[in-house]
Structures are given as structure tokens and as C-alpha cells.
Amino acid sequence: MHQAHWNYPTSITVGEHCTDHLADYCQEAGINNPMMVTDPTLAVSKMVRDTLTRCRQSELKLELFNDIQGNPTSGNVAAGVKHYLNGKHDGIIAFGGGSSIDAAKAIALVAKQSHSLWDFEDQGENWKLADPKLIAPVIAIPTTAGTGAEVGRAAVITDEAKLVKKIIFHPQMMPIQVFLDPFLITELPPELTAATGMDALSHSLEAFCSHTYHPMADAISLEAMRMIMHYLPVAYLDGLNTNARTQMLVASTMGATAFQKGLGGMHALSHSLGALYNKHHGLLNAILMPYVLVANRPHINEKMDRLGRYLALPHPSFDGVLNWILSLRAELHIPNTLAEIGIDSQQAIRLGAMAVSDPAAAGNPIQLTAEQYADIVTRAVDGRLH
Helix, strand or coil: CCCEEEECCCEEEECCCHHHHHHHHHHHCCCCCCEEECCHHHHCCHHHHHHHHHHHHCCCCCEEECCCCCCCEHHHHHHHHHHHHHCCCCCEEEEECHHHHHHHHHHHHHCCCCCCHHHHECCCCHHHHCCHHHCCCEEEEECCCCCCHHHCCEEEEEECCCCEEEEEECHHHCCCEEEECHHHHCCCCHHHHHHHHHHHHHHHHHHHHCCCCCHHHHHHHHHHHHHHHHHHHHHHHCCCCHHHHHHHHHHHHHHHHHHHHCCCHHHHHHHHHHHHHCCCHHHHHHHHHHHHHHHHHHHHHHHHHHHHHHCCCCCCCHHHHHHHHHHHHHHCCCCCCCHHHCCCCCCHHHHHHHHHCCHHHHHCCCCCCHHHHHHHHHHHHHCCCC
């Protein structure tokens, strides 16, 4: 496919090898000394080395910061801020999965502010504490098709002191440019393709089910789910299929665009589980998905009928959608239970209390109680759907 350029919700370039133009874009944007934020594994990869080489050949100063873990912490952000300031950088290139992109956006927000990271937690109008002129520009290059962090105005960061994930928000955290380059994800392992792809599905599915009125988000989420239905199994089986990889990158971006409408119980629980157990966010959403859907069933039957018709399922109903999701998970070898990834129900009560106060819980079709969230955890450990 030819390259495409969109301006919704930010400037997005789509197409194989579109990242070859990264240095040109930086110079056009007046960024001459960017810091690249990535994770330790990607930092030594050929794709990062090649990107660094191309940028430096274009006389673009570029330094690497890779002290990022799978669920980025306030310590990671603090280390990134120090690196950014010491290097006198003037912008950030976020290169990687959601963890790298979230950390990059948080660093860009707080590096030159007089307030600390937690002052910008997504509560009330905290974001107005920031001086927008001091927020560094971010260019995002996702290397997974799942989180959609490249088009988000927030970052999920773990508070190490309290073992809880917090959402940091500012409208200007949205990257100024996104490159969706399928060439960069052709070697993503099947298990990560599956987990991140199911994360993309969870974003669109929860946005669609959210009680908030937002027909535009509903339309985007429906089409994203149709694309995931058709292209995630292909990308899982054939990672070199650049068309499937492109469609998944786009579907991931669409899901994150849609979830400005809201998320729900899957994310309220996956944030909490991720903070306590440091497990992969997308995998947690994939495991939790059917259990949360069943808990919400009385409030989403009509929407599931609509989704089933849009996906052209043989039985367009709640049960039809649930069976499709269970079948897709089996096809992708996603575990059925939390127990299979080493999580038991001993912390269920604590997790219920954490989930009910998580910001994502506000978008759920019904306001579940801490006890109901704890029950979902127990069911997801035991494998009891009904």
C-alpha cells in the first residue's frame, strides 16, 4: 500500500518504511537534539541502530534513553527527566510499545515544569498546573499494535511507593507526529502480537460498551473491531504480512482514539493487577475480557447485538460475541485464567478495592462494587465464566 497521511487526532503517517523520513520531520519541526526513549531490548535491536544511524547521517543529534521497564514507574520517568535535562534536548522520539511511549510522554510533560509528576494525576483540573510552553514535543513510533499510546493525551505510570498505577494527563501530551510503519513490527513474536492485539480489541470493546454518549467513538470502535477480527489472526500466523501488520497498527490507533469515550472494568482490573504483579497489560486484558463482559451482560445486550451484526457473526447476540472472543483467544493461544500466569485469588479483596477507585472504572456500563470486582478476579483465577 502507498503511504497515507492523516490529521486525526494528530498528524499520522502510515506505510512501510515511513520512518525513513524521521530526521527530515524533526528538522522541519525545529527539533535538532532529540532524546529517543525506548526499552532495553529494543535499544540493542537492528531497527533502533538503523534509525540512529540514519538520523545521525542527517546531522541530527540523537541520544538514547532506555531505562524503562514493562510497566513504567515514577523512577523511570525521573531518570528520563535527568537524562533529558543533562543532554539539553529539545524534543523526544518515543520508540517502542506502550511502556516506552507512556514514559516518553510523561518525561516530556514534567521535564521543565516546577511541579512534580503526581501533581498532574488525572483528577479535576490538575493538568492546568502545567506551563504548556514548557512541554517537550513528542514524535511517536509504535513497535506494537496494541496500546494506541501514540494518540493518547495521558500516560499510565506506576507509583512505586504505593504499588498503584496512576494516569497522568495533559491535552498537550498528544504526540505531534506519529509514524505507523509495519516494517518495524514484522518480527514481533506471535505471543506479543496476540497480547498487544487483544489489548487493541479491549480498547475498542470497552469504548463501545461505555455508557458515555459519543457516537463518533462508537463508529471508530466498531470498524477497529472488524479490522482486528480479520487481521489479528493473519498477523499472528504470518508476522511478515505487512498488510495485516498495517491494518493492526491502524486498528490500534483507532481503538485509542475511541477510548476517549471511556474504558471500563477490564482496564480497572488490569491496571490494578499490573501494579501488583507486573504482568503484561495486554495479556491481562485478554484474560479478563470474557469475565468482565459476563459481569456487564445485563447492561450491554443491545450493544452486543449491534456489534454482532457489524461483525457479520452467525449469531449476532451477546452469546455470539462472547463465543467469537473465546474462539479468537483460543486461536491466539491466550490463557483462559489468571492462574495460568501465576496469579491466585489471595489479593482479590485488595484488587477489588483498587479497581473500584481506578479512573477506568468510571466508563464501565455499570458502576461495579469492590466486591463485584473481587468476584471477577476470583472467577478469572478459577476459570468460572458463569
